Amino acid sequence: MGQILVFVESSKGALKRSSIELLQAAAQSGETVAALAVGSAADALVKEIGANGGQEIHLIKDASLDSYNPELFAAALTPVIEKVGPHTLLASASSLGRDLFPRIAARLKTGLASDCTELSLQGGQVSARRPMYSGKCFASAEFENSPVKIVLMRANQLPVKAADPSKTGTVTEHALTKPDLKTLIKEVVKGTSEKLDLTEANIIVAGGRGLKEAGNFKLLQDLADALGATVGASRAVVDAGWVSHSMQVGQTGKTVAPTLYIAVGVSGAIQHLAGMSGSKVIVAINNDANAPIFQKATYGIVGDLFDVVPKLTEEFRKVLHH
Numbered sequence: 001m002g003q004i005l006v007f008v009e010s011s012k013g014a015l016k017r018s019s020i021e022l023l024q025a026a027a028q029s030g031e032t033v034a035a036l037a038v039g040s041a042a043d044a045l046v047k048e049i050g051a052n053g054g055q056e057i058h059l060i061k062d063a064s065l066d067s068y069n070p071e072l073f074a075a076a077l078t079p080v081i082e083k084v085g086p087h088t089l090l091a092s093a094s095s096l097g098r099d100l101f102p103r104i105a106a107r108l109k110t111g112l113a114s115d116c117t118e119l120s121l122q123g124g125q126v127s128a129r130r131p132m133y134s135g136k137c138f139a140s141a142e143f144e145n146s147p148v149k150i151v152l153m154r155a156n157q158l159p160v161k162a163a164d165p166s167k168t169g170t171v172t173e174h175a176l177t178k179p180d181l182k183t184l185i186k187e188v189v190k191g192t193s194e195k196l197d198l199t200e201a202n203i204i205v206a207g208g209r210g211l212k213e214a215g216n217f218k219l220l221q222d223l224a225d226a227l228g229a230t231v232g233a234s235r236a237v238v239d240a241g242w243v244s245h246s247m248q249v250g251q252t253g254k255t256v257a258p259t260l261y262i263a264v265g266v267s268g269a270i271q272h273l274a275g276m277s278g279s280k281v282i283v284a285i286n287n288d289a290n291a292p293i294f295q296k297a298t299y300g301i302v303g304d305l306f307d308v309v310p311k312l313t314e315e316f317r318k319v320l321h322h
């Protein structure tokens, strides 16, 4: 029986949903599930990792791994992965994962499938499916000559069930051998938003040029607050300087796959669809019945967003907050 290693990411002392998805998928395969967590607060994750299926928990508890430095992370993780010796390594296709794991794959001289949306783990065989050309087609990926098969999964693609707190894992700590670094992270300055990152959000309300001006994003923020959602945007409004680039969804922005995506005053250009067509339920609000977004929408409301959005906000407040 082989071993699957899951690299976990956390936020505010708790596992990210994307990491829970991977742990549970690995646990379902029936193989031994190992997990790797890094940083000075890695200890705090042990219980949650165990409860989600992690049996062998590896920690590198070094404060220098609290913020991401590609050079340091690649040097720190590679020897631990070699020591643990999994046949498969799962990590999330987050900004960190997409930057880090190609470096590690190169060091390990092994194959990597990035940005995957489907995963199959059976008897040591791994296959994954990933969108190509902005989602116009899909590729099935299998591995050859790969001592460790590295798969990076998009968030919100795999089911999550309740954790089982009676399950625990054994903990092994690894020392960090610091390499001579060419770069140092001196400070990480966070953006102003305290909201959940778009790629992790379960509900997204996205606005486009139909909102007419920056100040009208307040309407979307109100709707998002009523729903517990995160606000996203089309590139047109990012380019216009109405909102920050961190909110952009699409080919040159973020790829998201929430349970619910509400597109407000967004036309549905192919480059926008590339970032959100994996959403489970898509609701479009647009006053042009021929807008392309309606081709992708599960539900469409043809109407003036300035009428529709405040009414929706009011109704959601009534239904969800009573």
Ligand SMILES: Cc1cc2nc3c(=O)[nH]c(=O)nc-3n(C[C@H](O)[C@H](O)[C@H](O)COP(=O)(O)OP(=O)(O)OC[C@H]3O[C@@H](n4cnc5c(N)ncnc54)[C@H](O)[C@@H]3O)c2cc1C
Pocket (backbone or CB within 6 Å): 207, 208, 209, 210, 211, 233, 234, 235, 236, 237, 248, 249, 250, 251, 252, 253, 254, 264, 265, 266, 267, 268, 269, 270, 271, 272, 275, 285, 286, 287, 288, 291, 303, 304, 305, 306
């Ligand atoms: C290389 C490249 C990369 C790109 N990457 C991205 C990307 O990552 N993300 C992205 O989003 N775009 C991207 N684009 C841009 C993309 O092609 C579109 O230009 C952009 O998505 C359009 O934004 P929009 O839908 O907000 O604006 P528009 O296309 O102008 O649409 C506005 C919509 O609002 C509707 N509307 C107007 N008034 C109202 C009202 N009162 N009530 C209801 N609806 C109303 C209109 O009917 C219209 O459908 C990229 C383009 C290129 C060339």
